[in-house]
Amino acid sequence: MKQRFWWTMVVLLTTACGTTSTSHAEPNRPVNLNSDPDQIQVNPGEEVITKIQPHEITGKPAATLYVRNIPVLTFIESGEMTGDSNSETEIGSPVSELKGKGLKGLSILGSQAIAQSPIQAQNPRDPVARAEAIAASLNQLRESNATPEITLEWNGELDEEGYPIRDEYLIKVNGMDLVAIDEQTRLPDTTNDLAQDAIQATNRLRRLIASAPPIAEIANRPQPRPEPEPPTLQAVTPEYLQYQINGMASWYGPGFHGRMSASGEIFDENALTAAHLYLPFGTQVRVTNLDNGNSVVVRINDRGPYTGGRIIDVSAAAAENLGMINSGVAEVRLEILGSSTTSSAE
Template structure:
């Protein structure tokens, strides 16, 4: 087992042993019914048969608490030797199992804000995988119950490590423990791991989660580095109000864009830029083209269609060359509206708007 899988597995074992113990006493399934109490959700503490360790300062955990509130599962750990109910105010992490693009998924919420979505991996043919041996957390909103189906006794580490609900459960339990222990939110950072070529959110010098193609921002930017940064900043804010970070530490500089054949700067403009894409993708642009939000294009109020413009984000220093194929923007003070793809290149997606300089290019 790799070092990365060991950390995830230590968290997953807390949930796995709980479900195994629960299922033995109830022929494979146990139902935890919600209460009609208006003041709090149902809170049920399920004691483990043996202590386990989660990757957080070597804390021994004796129980896993799961509380249901309609469609959401709340997960928390206790390091007391007594089975104690976890109050709603203490359990800040919640899990919502759902489907996303025909894939099993689970979204982790902190204080009702979606922070990270876990996806089932795709097989080699690009289809969503579904392992019957994986453990499911199914939530019935109408009955306010949580049904935990036991994993097969033959299931191994990889079975659980690939299941989005189990992965979300492990991280939620870890976050609840960090919150109760008074974690310093400013210690939560996003880094680039050179050795593994991967993006990691960590607490202090300890890894919390890896951001990749199956672990994404719920409202993903389709840029893993941007997803990692935004998820990190949400955790920093929600776990204690720390200031947002401006970058992923150690992230390699992007490769320079190929030189354009349009090297002569005809004129230079400046102002605020915005971006667009979702909701317009696939529609006709003002030039008559089908708008592709991933293409390097932009809308400008008056430049001729086909004009090449170098756009430089003055906040990040990043540049991209775009082709004008649409009209806009129509908001006061904005000089250009970039496609989503072009906005990603210069780091404009997260801010929404940014000051830019525009170099209108001509043939050399």
């Protein structure tokens, strides 16, 4: 009888220990943020935790929204702001005032879609406040246990001819505006292409929140303005001078230095290059400032300008030679010299 009692106790203790060891879920494994965020695999069944990390971008206050430790959106200050944005904010903990508020009545506030009722950013220019409003909405999606439909569509401006003059992209949840991707809201590891930033940010949300496959297209996106047909070049004297025209020139450099130009080469603001709407890449053009007589020969390696009725956009170095750095624009005469080979012979 005693032997049976002890065997019974051993079985009960073994069962209890086994139950205890399997009742604890495996802790969340840390995510290597140096990895490609679009290649990190996540378990949709895990609890969604959003985190907001304040920081700066080129001296401006910014905040990056993380979902399951993966950076999804970066918000940049859009103007004067108030409030403290110096500490990291955790959203989704029991002490958060924004948890469980609901995803209702999303509407556009400025360029950002903020949950207007019952959640609203106190300062829509503050990147932390904007990130908090989006984070609260995403947390409520997780708490609702519903599978949302996350979509992306174009929401920019068109000119009188129906061509886009300003791009903006809306990420929507079940048909309601969640957030607009624009110059103040972008992908944390930006591609420097607003459309690609919007697609990648949408796909991260689709994977992290809805376990949905990625998208490749943007709904309602209009066709860009076609490039104008180049005029017929007429030879004049001397032989290498094929074409000349007068018009307004502008210059560019800061903000574009180091980025890829339309020709595929890296733009160097210190090189004597320029952007033109249709001249072949490699064409040499003499630009003469009609206000002071200064001239410089530039090589076409980029496309533009697209606004202001200007006929050429020269590099910062070329603008320095032309004496138009301070004025920004100048009336110029263009003399198309031909290809790089032709010009170098001259």
